[in-house]
Amino acid sequence: MASGTWTAKPSIGGAGVIRKPTPHLSGEKPPVLPPGQIPRHVALVMDGNGRWAQERGLPRTAGHEAGEAALFDVVEGAIEIGIKEISAFAFSTENWRRSPEEVKFLMGFNRDVIRRRRDEMNEMGVRVRWVGRPKRLWKSVIDELQAAEELTAKNKVLTLNMCVNYGGRAEIVDAAAALSRDVQAGKVKPDAINEKVFARYLDAPSMSDVDLFLRTSGELRTSNFLPWQSVYAEFVFMDVLWPDVDRRVLWRGIEEYSQRNRRFGKA
Numbered sequence: 001m002a003s004g005t006w007t008a009k010p011s012i013g014g015a016g017v018i019r020k021p022t023p024h025l026s027g028e029k030p031p032v033l034p035p036g037q038i039p040r041h042v043a044l045v046m047d048g049n050g051r052w053a054q055e056r057g058l059p060r061t062a063g064h065e066a067g068e069a070a071l072f073d074v075v076e077g078a079i080e081i082g083i084k085e086i087s088a089f090a091f092s093t094e095n096w097r098r099s100p101e102e103v104k105f106l107m108g109f110n111r112d113v114i115r116r117r118r119d120e121m122n123e124m125g126v127r128v129r130w131v132g133r134p135k136r137l138w139k140s141v142i143d144e145l146q147a148a149e150e151l152t153a154k155n156k157v158l159t160l161n162m163c164v165n166y167g168g169r170a171e172i173v174d175a176a177a178a179l180s181r182d183v184q185a186g187k188v189k190p191d192a193i194n195e196k197v198f199a200r201y202l203d204a205p206s207m208s209d210v211d212l213f214l215r216t217s218g219e220l221r222t223s224n225f226l227p228w229q230s231v232y233a234e235f236v237f238m239d240v241l242w243p244d245v246d247r248r249v250l251w252r253g254i255e256e257y258s259q260r261n262r263r264f265g266k267a
C-alpha cells in the first residue's frame with residue numbers, strides 16, 4: 001500500500017478507542033523497572049477464597065464472589081506495568097471433586113463473570129481466551145467463553161487466558177492423543193516430533209512460557225497448573241488470601257521476580 005493512503009486502523013473493535021486502566025484507589029503507581037525485569041507472562045493460582053469466607057463466618061461461595069474484583073484489579077495493574085499475558089486458574093479438572101453445590105455455584109459464577117466483564121476487557125484491549133477441556137464443562141460456560149473470545153479476538157494490549165476446567169496432565173494427555181491420531185493418519189512422522197511440534201497440540205498452542213508463577217493463600221504447590229509452560233518459571237508464593245488481593249500484590253510479586261537470576265541452564 002502506498003504510504004500516502006495509509007490510515008491507521010484502531011487495534012480493537014467496538015468504539016475503536018482503547019481505554020486506559022483506571023489508576024488504583026490508593027494512588028499507588030507500578031514500580032519502575034527495566035523492561036527486561038518485567039515478566040511477559042504471569043500465571044495466577046487464585047487460591048484462598050474458601051478460607052477468606054470461613055474467617056468471616058460466610059459460606060465458601062462468598063469468597064469466590066469476593067475474588068472477582070481481585071482478578072480484574074490485577075488485570076488493570078498488569079496492563080499498567082506492561083505484562084502481555086495472564087493465565088488465571090479459575091476451575092481445575094480436580095475441582096469437580098468439591099461438593100455438588102460448590103461445583104454448581106462455580107460453573108454459574110464463571111459463566112456470569114465472563115459475560116459481565118467482557119465489554120470492560122474489550123474496551124481496554126484485552127484479548128480473552130479459554131484454556132481447558134470441554135469434557136464435563138457446562139455448555140453455558142463454554143458459550144460465554146467463546147462469545148468473549150470472538151468479541152476480543154483482535155485485541156493486543158494483553159491476553160487473559162481464562163483457565164476453566166484446566167488440568168496440566170489432562171492437557172498433556174489430550175495433546176498426546178491428538179498427536180497420535182495425526183501420526184496414525186500419516187500427517188506427522190514420529191521422528192519429526194520434537195518439543196515445538198508437541199506444543200502445537202496443547203490447549204493453547206500460542207501461549208508463551210510462564211515467566212512468573214504466582215500463587216496466593218500460602219500453599220506451596222502448583223496443583224496441576226501449566227506444568228509444560230512453567231518449567232522455567234520463577235515461583236512466588238504469597239500468604240495473602242485471593243479476595244484480599246489487588247494489583248499491588250502483583251506488583252510486589254514482580255519486584256521479587258525482578259531480583260531473580262534466570263539462567264535457563266546456562267552457566
Ligand code: IPE
Pocket residue numbers: 046047048049050051052090091095106217
Ligand atoms: C480458589 O479458592 C478458588 C477455586 C479453587 C475455584 P479455594 O476455593 O480453593 O479456597 P480455599 O483454598 O479452600 O481457601
Ligand code: IPE
Pocket residue numbers: 045046047048089090091092095219221223
Ligand atoms: C487450585 O486451587 C485451583 C484453582 C485456583 C482454580 P485448589 O484450591 O483447587 O488447589 P489444592 O486443592 O489446594 O491443591
Ligand code: MG
Pocket residue numbers: 047048049
Ligand atoms: Mg484452595
